[in-house]
Amino acid sequence: MKIRRQKTVRRILSHYRNRHGLVPPYRILLDGTFCQAALRNKIQMAEQLPKYLGSEVTLSTTRCVLHEMETLGKEVWGARLIAQRMQCTACNHHHHHHVHGEGDDDAGDDDAGGGGVGGGGAGGGCVPPMRCLLSLLQNGNPLGYFIATQDPELTFRSRLLDPAPLLYIVRNTVVLEKPRSVTTASTASTASTTSTTASTTTASASPPAAPNAGQATAEMAGPATARGKRRRGGANPLSCLKKKVKQAVAVVKQEAVVKQAVEAVEAVEAVEAVEAVEAPGTGGGRRRRGRRGRRRGRGESPGGG
Numbered sequence: 001m002k003i004r005r006q007k008t009v010r011r012i013l014s015h016y017r018n019r020h021g022l023v024p025p026y027r028i029l030l031d032g033t034f035c036q037a038a039l040r041n042k043i044q045m046a047e048q049l050p051k052y053l054g055s056e057v058t059l060s061t062t063r064c065v066l067h068e069m070e071t072l073g074k075e076v077w078g079a080r081l082i083a084q085r086m087q088c089t090a091c092n093h094h095h096h097h098h099v100h101g102e103g104d105d106d107a108g109d110d111d112a113g114g115g116g117v118g119g120g121g122a123g124g125g126c127v128p129p130m131r132c133l134l135s136l137l138q139n140g141n142p143l144g145y146f147i148a149t150q151d152p153e154l155t156f157r158s159r160l161l162d163p164a165p166l167l168y169i170v171r172n173t174v175v176l177e178k179p180r181s182v183t184t185a186s187t188a189s190t191a192s193t194t195s196t197t198a199s200t201t202t203a204s205a206s207p208p209a210a211p212n213a214g215q216a217t218a219e220m221a222g223p224a225t226a227r228g229k230r231r232r233g234g235a236n237p238l239s240c241l242k243k244k245v246k247q248a249v250a251v252v253k254q255e256a257v258v259k260q261a262v263e264a265v266e267a268v269e270a271v272e273a274v275e276a277v278e279a280p281g282t283g284g285g286r287r288r289r290g291r292r293g294r295r296r297g298r299g300e301s302p303g304g305g
Contacts (some may be wrong), residue, residue: 008178009052012165015179020163022144024055028167029136030086031061031129032069033150035079041172045082049167052174060087064132091136093127130154137161 016022028049038045049057061083069080126132134157136145147158148167158164159177166177 006054009054009176012176012178013053016163016165020141020144022163022165024053024057026053026055026057026146027144028057028059028146028148029061029089029133030059030083030148031065031133031151031154032072032076032079032083034148034167034169035069035082036076037150037169039078039082041169043169043172043174048174053176058087060089062089062091062093062129062132062136064091064093064126065129067126068129089136091132093125093132093135130157134158134161137164 013022030045037043045059049059066080066083066088069076069083130151130153133147133149133154136143137147137158138161141161141164146165146167147154149155149158150168155166155168158166163179168175168177
């Protein structure tokens with residue numbers, strides 16, 4: 001699961017935990033549509049739901065849901081097997097309370113005793129699954145149930161209850177819906193009531209103000225600015241400055257050019273100094289040898305005798 005999805009789920013669960021006291025292990029009520037969708041999309045609910053919610057969960061259904069799936073027959077046979085493995089939550093809509101795990105024979109006996117499909121008492125007192133699940137959420141959802149369904153009508157009605165976390169499947173993925181408008185509105189009303197009470201207490205504790213104090217304060221403050229969208233300011237003055245990096249690069253380049261010029265001048269001076277040293281020695285030797293030759297031609301001894 002992506003990090004963004006994990007953060008979203010944690011934020012939603014934190015809202016329900018802080019505002020409505022829903023704590024792990026979470027109790028999830030499933031209907032036949034959710035079981036069928038999980039089977040179709042190959043979702044292992046016992047493994048993926050705890051991993052998605054980050055805590056232990058208790059998967060449960062009701063006898064009314066199981067009875068509806070039994071009446072549908074082979075179309076939802078696989079989903080019915082999945083639902084029968086879950087915990088069966090007791091509801092007041094079935095006269096013969098079915099103990100989970102008794103098998104299909106007991107279920108068939110219950111159906112026969114209750115009149116079957118369309119028989120007396122609608123299958124022993126069973127009601128439509130939507131009505132059964134909604135009845136467990138009445139009076140503020142005291143047991144803290146999550147509703148897992150793909151039924152649009154049940155989804156719409158559960159959104160009107162407070163609080164009733166909703167789970168459904170979208171593109172092979174289980175999704176926890178964000179808090180609905182009813183929950184958000186109740187939270188906002190509670191916060192506004194708290195703030196109003198605090199302001200009233202503060203006003204009663206403060207001393208009475210002078211008659212013209214408000215007018216004087218308004219005149220000193222000047223014209224009030226209406227709260228609204230912030231106006232877009234001008235360019236950031238710091239962004240208009242020259243980049244220090246470019247200046248540093250230019251200085252380095254300039255220093256490199258100066259250094260190269262100095263090295264070139266020093267090289268030329270060194271060459272000229274070498275040439276100047278070599279030139280006087282060569283000329284002196286030639287003149288000295290010329291004098292000796294002239295002396296020999298004259299018959300003079302080199303020693304002067």
